Amino acid sequence: MAEYGYAGRILKVDLSDGVLKHLDTDVYADKFLGGRGIAAKIYWDMVPPQARAFDPENFLIFSTGPVAGFPGFAGYRWQVCGRSPAGNPEAFSYANLGGRWGAALKYAGYDGLAATGKAGKPVYLFINNDRVEIRDASHLWGRPAFEVIDILKSELGKAVSVLTIGPAAENLVSFGTLITDEGSSGAGGLGGVMGAKMLKAIVVSGDKRLKAADPESLHRLSRRVREMRKPNFRVDVYWDVPGVTKPAVCHGCGLGCARQTYRAENGRSFKHFCQSAFVYIEPVMRYFGRWNEVAMLGNRLCDTYGLDTSVMIGIINWLYACHGEGLLGEISEELGMSEAGSSEFIEALTRKIAFREGFGDILARGILEAAQYIGKEAEGILGNFIATRVGETKDYDPRLIPTTALLYATESRRPIQQLHEPSMIMMMWLKWLRGDDGAFFTSQDFREAAERFWGGAVAADYTTFEGKALAAKMIQDRSYAKESLILCDFTWPMVWADYSGGHVGDPAMESQIFSAITGREMDKAGLNRIGERIFNLQRAIMLRQGWRGREDDVILDYLFNEPLKAGEVYFDPECLVLGRDNEVVSRKGNVLDRGEFEESKSEYYGLRGWDVESGFPTGRILKELELDEVAEGLGGQGLLR
Numbered sequence: 001m002a003e004y005g006y007a008g009r010i011l012k013v014d015l016s017d018g019v020l021k022h023l024d025t026d027v028y029a030d031k032f033l034g035g036r037g038i039a040a041k042i043y044w045d046m047v048p049p050q051a052r053a054f055d056p057e058n059f060l061i062f063s064t065g066p067v068a069g070f071p072g073f074a075g076y077r078w079q080v081c082g083r084s085p086a087g088n089p090e091a092f093s094y095a096n097l098g099g100r101w102g103a104a105l106k107y108a109g110y111d112g113l114a115a116t117g118k119a120g121k122p123v124y125l126f127i128n129n130d131r132v133e134i135r136d137a138s139h140l141w142g143r144p145a146f147e148v149i150d151i152l153k154s155e156l157g158k159a160v161s162v163l164t165i166g167p168a169a170e171n172l173v174s175f176g177t178l179i180t181d182e183g184s185s186g187a188g189g190l191g192g193v194m195g196a197k198m199l200k201a202i203v204v205s206g207d208k209r210l211k212a213a214d215p216e217s218l219h220r221l222s223r224r225v226r227e228m229r230k231p232n233f234r235v236d237v238y239w240d241v242p243g244v245t246k247p248a249v250c251h252g253c254g255l256g257c258a259r260q261t262y263r264a265e266n267g268r269s270f271k272h273f274c275q276s277a278f279v280y281i282e283p284v285m286r287y288f289g290r291w292n293e294v295a296m297l298g299n300r301l302c303d304t305y306g307l308d309t310s311v312m313i314g315i316i317n318w319l320y321a322c323h324g325e326g327l328l329g330e331i332s333e334e335l336g337m338s339e340a341g342s343s344e345f346i347e348a349l350t351r352k353i354a355f356r357e358g359f360g361d362i363l364a365r366g367i368l369e370a371a372q373y374i375g376k377e378a379e380g381i382l383g384n385f386i387a388t389r390v391g392e393t394k395d396y397d398p399r400l401i402p403t404t405a406l407l408y409a410t411e412s413r414r415p416i417q418q419l420h421e422p423s424m425i426m427m428m429w430l431k432w433l434r435g436d437d438g439a440f441f442t443s444q445d446f447r448e449a450a451e452r453f454w455g456g457a458v459a460a461d462y463t464t465f466e467g468k469a470l471a472a473k474m475i476q477d478r479s480y481a482k483e484s485l486i487l488c489d490f491t492w493p494m495v496w497a498d499y500s501g502g503h504v505g506d507p508a509m510e511s512q513i514f515s516a517i518t519g520r521e522m523d524k525a526g527l528n529r530i531g532e533r534i535f536n537l538q539r540a541i542m543l544r545q546g547w548r549g550r551e552d553d554v555i556l557d558y559l560f561n562e563p564l565k566a567g568e569v570y571f572d573p574e575c576l577v578l579g580r581d582n583e584v585v586s587r588k589g590n591v592l593d594r595g596e597f598e599e600s601k602s603e604y605y606g607l608r609g610w611d612v613e614s615g616f617p618t619g620r621i622l623k624e625l626e627l628d629e630v631a632e633g634l635g636g637q638g639l640l641r
């Protein structure tokens with residue numbers, strides 16, 4: 001048994017017949033670490049490729065990593081994976097959540113939980129150490145997420161950790177979320193899969209504790225991480241609201257970032273953080289003429305109904321634009337568009353979508369379907385609001401940061417953990433460019449970081465696709481290892497730092513933390529190779545589900561047709577990037593060249609050891625990555641080159 005860092009078992013639950021089983025973590029941990037890796041392997045082994053998102057045969061796999069349970073590394077996070085209804089095409093997807101729930105699962109003695117089947121009536125899962133029960137959840141069905149958390153804690157005690165879904169996921173909204181402690185939410189559409197299984201909540205508690213193989217080294221590493229990260233981390237805390245919000249650190253993180261909370265009028269604390277804090281800001285600013293606390297209500301309502309804010313932000317702003325252009329007809333009145341920005345508007349809109357009332361039923365299928373329903377003009381303006389084929393929000397635009405084009409193209413959803421790497425470093429550099437107080441990350445540092453983390457200084461030159469295929473591969477491989485350990489992408493990888501060793505971080509720290517916890521020897525290259533294995537496994541799952549390789553590795557058309565506008569990227573209104581010889585260049589007006597993008601894909605497939613024409617893996621690379629059974633499976637379906 002994995003003695004250090006792991007609980008040792010994975011719980012498998014079949015909700016159709018109530019049968020419970022244990023899987024040995026050992027069988028998976030060696031080659032797939034934990035988190036995304038173990039979830040992907042279980043998915044490959046157990047789920048028939050034809051299983052659709054809402055079919056009982058689909059699995060929902062909740063998976064922690066070896067770092068959960070060891071404070072100080074921003075590593076108490078956990079993943080949920082399965083086939084999602086949000087994708088186009090519908091595909092394997094994932095979400096990464098914080099809060100206590102993942103560590104609590106380990107304390108109960110499980111590294112993960114694989115749920116399949118479908119219950120005959122609403123149920124919740126109760127896990128307390130070795131006691132596992134499927135319980136009636138009729139009294140919880142239809143209730144908003146935060147209410148469910150309160151009810152279960154009042155019934156079972158404050159010490160339990162609750163993961164639940166809101167009405168949106170019960171009603172199979174394509175972008176339904178999961179919600180847990182501290183308001184952490186899981187996006188990507190997997191909430192609906194939980195709803196389809198009639199699984200309203202999973203309550204966990206336990207008293208087992210985890211052991212590290214080398215506590216002294218772990219302590220030393222924790223001190224080093226704090227030295228490198230703590231004083232510099234806050235990038236641009238534009239979502240702070242002085243006197244209203246206050247810093248809040250996720251359970252077990254030990255580091256903190258720009259995460260904030262605020263106290264609502266009902267006395268409960270809610271998160272105020274990152275993209276989700278923006279979900280209703282624009283309409284509120286227009287309606288009130290200044291910032292108003294109603295902006296926070298938008299995020300709160302999305303979470304309590306279980307709606308993905310990264311999709312809702314596009315929906316809200318696109319609806320407003322359509323209304324302005326007179327494209328909505330009677331729908332404008334139905335939604336109360338003239339009151340957009342008010343509390344009444346957002347209350348009605350979130351409710352309509354969550355309960356699929358009226359036009360809310362069309363919106364529940366996602367913004368792309370809704371735009372098709374409204375008509376060509378409404379479709380034509382989508383590029384102002386979304387970045388992905390799932391309808392997720394725009395932020396890390398490939399016309400500004402070319403590396404992100406490949407990251408968006410090869411994933412079934414917005415791969416935020418990857419997108420942060422080439423964009424957050426840029427935010428640090430922009431601070432220096434503006435001459436902000438305490439800014440330290442120079443153009444030279446940027447180029448050095450690109451050499452160290454992305455395979456060459458040219459990757460820091462955002463005016464060209466040159467070097468971006470290698471950068472994208474390196475970012476993905478590292479990210480898949482990180483998503484399996486699991487470490488928070490607000491801290492990892494430590495690309496920049498301001499410490500005695502300079503301004504550029506250390507890409508070897510993740511492997512050192514892993515070794516100190518598990519006692520297993522690992523270096524940077526070994527960890528990245530495992531990440532590469534997991535990425536290839538995910539690719540194989542997606543291909544088996546119908547992803548067509550090169551044909552489906554696409555980004556939205558507007559990126560090739562519509563010039564980048566000033567102010568379109570929130571953190572870089574003037575569209576400034578670093579050029580080849582340290583010159584500063586504005587990318588205002590830039591569009592991507594389709595030919596260059598396709599060439600970059602070819603280079604990327606070559607670097608991955610895939611067939612350049614089709615984008616399908618080769619038997620050679622899968623065998624090198626010790627994925628022989630995957631090669632065999634793909635070969636049998638004609639999906640191997």
Ligand code: SF4
Pocket residue numbers: 074075098248249250253254255256257258259488489490491
């Ligand atoms: S770095 Fe921020 S988001 Fe990540 S675990 Fe820590 S507090 Fe949470």
